[in-house]
Amino acid sequence: xxxxxxxGIITGSIIVLGAIGLTLTYGILRxxxxxxxxxxxxxxxxxxxxxxxxxxxxxVFVIAMAFTAAAGILLDTVLYRPxxxxxxxxxxxxxxxxxxxxxxxxxxxxxxxxxxxxxxxxIAYMLPFGIRIKPxxxxxxxxxxxxxxxxxxxxxxxxIGKAMxxxxxxxxxxxxxxxxxxxxxxxxxxxxxxxxAAAGILLGMEVQLRPQMGWDILLPLFxxxxxxxxxxxxxxxxxxIIIGLSxxxxxxxxxxxxxxxxxxxxxxxxxxxxxxxxxxxxGRWS
Amino acid sequence: xxxxxxxxxxIVFLVMSGIFAILTLGLNLQWGLTGLFNIGIAGFxxxxxxxxxxxxxxxxxxxxxxxxxxxxxxILGAGALSGMIAYLIGIPTLRLKGDYxxxxxxxIAETIRLVFTNxxxxxxxxxxxxGIPGPLREALPHDYYxxxxxxxTAAFAGLAFLFIERALHSPWGxxxxxxxxxxxxAAATGKDVFHYKMQSLVAGAVIMGVAGGLYxxxxxxxxxxxxxxxxxxxxxxxxxxxxxxxxxxxxxxxAVVVWGLWTGTEFLIDAxxxxxxxxxxxxxxxxxxxxxxxxxxxxxxxxGILGETKKTSx
Numbered sequence: 160x161x162x163x164x165x166x167g168i169i170t171g172s173i174i175v176l177g178a179i180g181l182t183l184t185y186g187i188l189r190x191x192x193x194x195x196x197x198x199x200x201x202x203x204x205x206x207x208x209x210x211x212x213x214x215x216x217x218x219v220f221v222i223a224m225a226f227t228a229a230a231g232i233l234l235d236t237v238l239y240r241p242x243x244x245x246x247x248x249x250x251x252x253x254x255x256x257x258x259x260x261x262x263x264x265x266x267x268x269x270x271x272x273x274x275x276x277x278x279x280x281x282i283a284y285m286l287p288f289g290i291r292i293k294p295x296x297x298x299x300x301x302x303x304x305x306x307x308x309x310x311x312x313x314x315x316x317x318x319i320g321k322a323m324x325x326x327x328x329x330x331x332x333x334x335x336x337x338x339x340x341x342x343x344x345x346x347x348x349x350x351x352x353x354x355x356a357a358a359g360i361l362l363g364m365e366v367q368l369r370p371q372m373g374w375d376i377l378l379p380l381f382x383x384x385x386x387x388x389x390x391x392x393x394x395x396x397x398x399x400i401i402i403g404l405s406x407x408x409x410x411x412x413x414x415x416x417x418x419x420x421x422x423x424x425x426x427x428x429x430x431x432x433x434x435x436x437x438x439x440x441x442g443r444w445s
Numbered sequence: 446x447x448x449x450x451x452x453x454x455x456i457v458f459l460v461m462s463g464i465f466a467i468l469t470l471g472l473n474l475q476w477g478l479t480g481l482f483n484i485g486i487a488g489f490x491x492x493x494x495x496x497x498x499x500x501x502x503x504x505x506x507x508x509x510x511x512x513x514x515x516x517x518x519x520i521l522g523a524g525a526l527s528g529m530i531a532y533l534i535g536i537p538t539l540r541l542k543g544d545y546x547x548x549x550x551x552x553i554a555e556t557i558r559l560v561f562t563n564x565x566x567x568x569x570x571x572x573x574x575x576g577i578p579g580p581l582r583e584a585l586p587h588d589y590y591x592x593x594x595x596x597x598t599a600a601f602a603g604l605a606f607l608f609i610e611r612a613l614h615s616p617w618g619x620x621x622x623x624x625x626x627x628x629x630x631a632a633a634t635g636k637d638v639f640h641y642k643m644q645s646l647v648a649g650a651v652i653m654g655v656a657g658g659l660y661x662x663x664x665x666x667x668x669x670x671x672x673x674x675x676x677x678x679x680x681x682x683x684x685x686x687x688x689x690x691x692x693x694x695x696x697x698x699x700a701v702v703v704w705g706l707w708t709g710t711e712f713l714i715d716a717x718x719x720x721x722x723x724x725x726x727x728x729x730x731x732x733x734x735x736x737x738x739x740x741x742x743x744x745x746x747x748x749g750i751l752g753e754t755k756k757t758s759x
Binding site: 190191238241242245247248249251252253255256257258259260263264266267270271374377378381385414416417419420422423426427430431434 | 676
């Protein structure tokens with residue numbers, strides 16, 4: 160069980176990073192971006208190419224995040240912005256198209272086979288309580304924790320971070336208060352996609368790279384974002400860890416193949432009991 | 446009458462177009478009329494296909510079954526179970542904003558795929574269910590069977606068409622359209638929005654389940670691979686949006702046109718005899734092309750080829 164909790168925290172850290180971006184775009188732009196998982200994949204593969212150039216790990220990480228942020232802003236400019244007036248469902252349909260587009264572009268550029276960042280097999284450390292953890296997994300938790308602290312500082316301390324929270328909370332009120340919505344939208348895509356890239360890279364380290372990897376994790380991301388309350392980055396953090404833990408702990412009782420179904424079950428429970436999420440305001444989203 | 450190679454290919458194409466037309470009509474009821482965003486079409490289709498297969502096949506050690514029921518019972522069962530699942534999905538989601546239904550339907554489609562992939566006792570896992578009988582399959586020569594099946598498919602497609610066409614012009618359909626345009630207004634006129642949405646969701650899912658059953662009996666074999674959730678669902682959406690959401694003729698036209706382009710390009714890729722790696726990439730290119738086509742339609746011609754005809758007098 161201790162091992163499953165550790166695994167849950169590792170999976171949870173990855174889900175948290177993906178879910179923060181998803182919840183921010185959902186809350187601020189008012190639509191469920193189904194291409195978010197595939198933006199994760201894009202970041203992971205960009206890092207693969209950069210790693211092939213023998214750049215240091217930190218540099219690879221930062222460039223991949225910047226690249227994915229730019230891709231997200233580009234996607235918004237050519238596709239989502241012109242459709243914005245037509246409502247959230249049209250945006251949702253177009254995001255599914257964008258998701259398929261991205262995934263298949265990735266498949267064409269990098270090929271359909273599984274890829275790895277490093278061919279080495281890592282030896283796990285043995286910790287008390289019979290817990291085994293690989294060096295990469297410690298790195299995953301560490302990087303995720305560091306990024307979460309950065310996001311926290313960004314949202315609390317910077318003007319644009321505050322503007323983002325205000326817009327997610329109440330877009331009309333934020334606009335009346337003189338917040339430049341276009342700038343907020345651009346930053347939302349930037350931050351959301353940079354975090355998606357980070358999540359993608361960490362996921363690639365934990366398992367392996369496949370063109371389908373981001374899409375397959377989208378359901379847990381949505382479950383985490385809704386559990387935490389749409390538009391609430393802190394909620395997404397809690398939601399991500401809860402989803403990660405429930406997915407891993409479920410493997411003690413049911414087949415591991417059903418992990419994605421577990422996050423679906425949690426999602427349905429949340430929708431039945433408290434659709435606004437743990438941290439969301441009652442009644443806002445119904 | 447002798448059926449030649451080209452005719453025989455055409456018959457298969459038309460049967461498949463008919464099955465897709467039924468699916469697109471089901472989606473037209475949910476989305477085109479009511480504005481319900483279902484992206485779990487593959488799941489409802491799969492439930493229909495497996496239900497009908499399990500009800501009609503003879504005893505097999507590989508999967509649940511041995512009921513040997515007639516074709517029509519299988520099809521009815523397919524629609525019923527698919528509708529039941531839609532009902533269960535509707536309960537937590539239909540009182541909420543539309544995106545929640547979208548996320549929940551994708552979840553149910555994925556869960557359904559996982560169940561059929563992993564529960565071997567039920568569905569023989571990835572190896573799938575073979576030997577699904579079809580009406581008069583043994584009695585007729587292959588091509589004539591396909592021709593006969595085309596009539597059956599056309600009959601079901603016609604039934605779905607007439608049902609939704611009737612709905613379009615009925616008071617019930619008017620309530621659905623009001624819900625699509627403005628839920629508050631529908632509620633303000635005293636309509637129970639939740640129940641109308643539920644009826645539309647379930648009726649659409651029944652139609653999709655029937656399409657799944659028809660598919661299973663036509664091909665005779667199903668496996669979880671057939672129902673790659675997103676690609677399949679996306680194709681149906683493209684069919685409806687290309688044809689024109691809210692317009693039944695558009696839905697059928699979209700299904701035939703898009704299915705024609707889809708299989709046509711597949712045929713072309715096969716004919717080029719590329720290596721497997723390039724074949725995968727050519728397949729990916731095909732999806733990219735159809736995604737771009739969808740985005741262009743959304744940006745430039747949102748009403749589709751035909752669009753919805755106005756129901757009000759000017």
